Amino acid sequence: MPHPRTRSPLRWRPALLGIMVALLTGCGSTAQQTPPSVSPSTVSTLDPSGPSPSAQPPTEQTPSNPSSSATPPIAPSTTATASVDAALTGGQLAQRLSTEVSEPGAFVHVQALQEIADQNGGNRASPSGGYDASVDYVVTVLRAAGYQVSTPTYPASGDEDHDGGATVRNVLAQTDTGNPASVVMIGAHLDSVKEGPGIVDNGSGVAVLLEIASRLGANPSTQNAVRFAFFGSEEEGAAGSTAYVEGLAADGRNKIKLYLNVDMVASPNAGYLVQGGKGGDLSQAGPPGSETVAQVLADELAKTGVTAQTIKFVGR
Numbered sequence: 557m558p559h560p561r562t563r564s565p566l567r568w569r570p571a572l573l574g575i576m577v578a579l580l581t582g583c584g585s586t587a588q589q590t591p592p593s594v595s596p597s598t599v600s601t602l603d604p605s606g607p608s609p610s611a612q613p614p615t616e617q618t619p620s621n622p623s624s625s626a627t628p629p630i631a632p633s634t635t636a637t638a639s640v641d642a643a644l645t646g647g648q649l650a651q652r653l654s655t656e657v658s659e660p661g662a663f664v665h666v667q668a669l670q671e672i673a674d675q676n677g678g679n680r681a682s683p684s685g686g687y688d689a690s691v692d693y694v695v696t697v698l699r700a701a702g703y704q705v706s707t708p709t710y711p712a713s714g715d716e717d718h719d720g721g722a723t724v725r726n727v728l729a730q731t732d733t734g735n736p737a738s739v740v741m742i743g744a745h746l747d748s749v750k751e752g753p754g755i756v757d758n759g760s761g762v763a764v765l766l767e768i769a770s771r772l773g774a775n776p777s778t779q780n781a782v783r784f785a786f787f788g789s790e791e792e793g794a795a796g797s798t799a800y801v802e803g804l805a806a807d808g809r810n811k812i813k814l815y816l817n818v819d820m821v822a823s824p825n826a827g828y829l830v831q832g833g834k835g836g837d838l839s840q841a842g843p844p845g846s847e848t849v850a851q852v853l854a855d856e857l858a859k860t861g862v863t864a865q866t867i868k869f870v871g872r
């Protein structure tokens with residue numbers, strides 16, 4: 557399917573700004589708050605009226621489940637680049653970034669992912685050459701922004717006995733600054749389905765993360781460390797994020813104070829859905845604190861002029 561090269565017809569700035577501010581609200585350097593325990597929330601802009609005319613349609617009808625998408629240990633970054641945010645409070649940093657993150661900045665990345673799919677049989681499913689190229693692209697962008705990046709692997713099929721040793725990479729990066737024992741984390745799945753390039757689902761989420769990471773830089777003045785995750789095999793049973801979570805020791809999990817999962821956040825006629833805190837049990841509502849995180853997301857989206865609907869977790 558043709559895709560635009562010059563201007564994004566997708567509408568994702570509300571989600572972009574809402575996610576970014578919500579993330580940084582959680583890592584403010586002055587207004588220290590007691591963070592909730594691991595509290596997944598998801599923001600999605602599911603398109604209720606069908607495929608986008610200018611990008612591949614979402615192929616999954618439910619947002620991915622962030623409760624299965626926490627992460628692997630990240631090697632602490634040690635290479636510091638100059639911090640330009642040393643004197644900024646968390647709120648000031650959020651304000652600065654709210655003026656800097658942009659649709660064109662994010663759209664560059666979905667264009668790159670489309671080109672990768674074009675060069676790899678039309679998809680970026682994991683495992684495949686298209687997925688590997690997507691991983692390489694994300695790593696390159698993050699390194700250019702100053703991050704040290706790790707690519708922990710997991711068995712390609714989730715079963716080492718049947719893989720013949722084949723592995724797939726997740727991508728992880730974390731700020732050099734902020735308390736590494738208190739991590740706010742944002743993630744998106746990097747793989748597509750086999751049937752298409754996965755531009756809305758979930759190149760859009762990947763692009764949002766890359767734009768935020770690039771504007772934030774590896775050395776922001778933040779109270780908490782900020783971790784970015786790009787998971788493989790979400791379309792194959794969330795194998796990448798599951799492997800990441802299972803690879804974390806209890807201490808590593810406890811360091812993650814919140815997790816935001818970003819899935820399908822670009823559409824010309826979007827519905828804004830936030831998951832977290834709704835429902836009667838853990839599988840529906842998420843861990844304690846999820847309601848608070850979801851409310852922050854919904855409030856920030858409201859400031860951009862859209863009304864988000866908060867719903868129960870769906871998916872696995």
Ligand SMILES: [Zn+2]
Binds near residue numbers: 790
């Ligand atoms: Zn998805």
